[in-house]
Amino acid sequence: MTQDELKQAVGQAAVDYIAPKLRPDRIIGVGTGSTANCFIDALARLKDDFAGAVASSDASAERLQKLGIKVFDLNEVSELEVYVDGADESNEYLELIKGGGAALTREKIVRAVSKEFVCIADESKWVDVLGRFPLPVEVIPMARSYVARELVKMGGSPVYREGVVTDNGCVILDVYDFKMVDPRKYETEINQIAGVVTNGLFAQRGADVLLLGGKDGVKTIYPKY
Numbered sequence: 001m002t003q004d005e006l007k008q009a010v011g012q013a014a015v016d017y018i019a020p021k022l023r024p025d026r027i028i029g030v031g032t033g034s035t036a037n038c039f040i041d042a043l044a045r046l047k048d049d050f051a052g053a054v055a056s057s058d059a060s061a062e063r064l065q066k067l068g069i070k071v072f073d074l075n076e077v078s079e080l081e082v083y084v085d086g087a088d089e090s091n092e093y094l095e096l097i098k099g100g101g102a103a104l105t106r107e108k109i110v111r112a113v114s115k116e117f118v119c120i121a122d123e124s125k126w127v128d129v130l131g132r133f134p135l136p137v138e139v140i141p142m143a144r145s146y147v148a149r150e151l152v153k154m155g156g157s158p159v160y161r162e163g164v165v166t167d168n169g170c171v172i173l174d175v176y177d178f179k180m181v182d183p184r185k186y187e188t189e190i191n192q193i194a195g196v197v198t199n200g201l202f203a204q205r206g207a208d209v210l211l212l213g214g215k216d217g218v219k220t221i222y223p224k225y
């Protein structure tokens with residue numbers, strides 16, 4: 001199977017996973033990226049079974065609307081039944097790195113409001129220790145250099161993602177060379193740097209379940225405790 005076929009398989013698996021949770025008055029959270037797009041496309045078939053979605057990016061909102069799925073502003077919604085999104089890395093505790101698509105802040109907000117986070121990924125995203133993928137950090141533009149210096153003090157090698165402005169009008173630093181044995185600590189410490197909006201670690205609230213696509217099919221993985 002190609003990587004695209006694996007993404008389609010996990011997108012469909014996520015639709016099958018959430019189908020029993022859908023009700024006409026329920027709203028779900030939908031993430032961003034190529035794997036999330038496969039989920040959105042497969043979800044269109046069930047569009048009459050739920051009220052609509054909150055999207056973690058303008059791009060996903062547009063894709064949902066094109067398929068006839070109503071998009072809600074998060075401020076109109078008090079709780080999301082379930083949130084489905086991809087990831088750049090996952091460890092066995094289902095602590096994640098996200099933000100390769102620059103949507104990390106909205107993703108973290110949608111995750112916070114959701115009762116359950118279903119992560120979908122192909123097996124290339126599975127790692128022993130988070131940090132092979134550079135950690136995205138969303139930063140207020142005027143703080144970019146200051147935040148970069150602070151990240152260097154923590155042992156990281158930040159690189160400015162040139163030409164990218166997030167949906168929130170901010171910039172992204174991609175931080176190489178962190179080997180995160182304790183991702184929760186990194187998540188807290190990086191968020192305390194003045195000028196950081198948020199970082200792409202989803203460790204304090206990671207995924208509740210991971211649907212991981214590989215050559216033997218889609219595995220359902222729960223966090224190791």
Ligand code: 5RP
Pocket residue numbers: 031032033034035036085086087088097098099100101102103104107
């Ligand atoms: C976007 C994300 C994505 O979920 C992550 O980058 C994975 O993307 P893809 O499914 O395209 O590999 O966090 O900000």
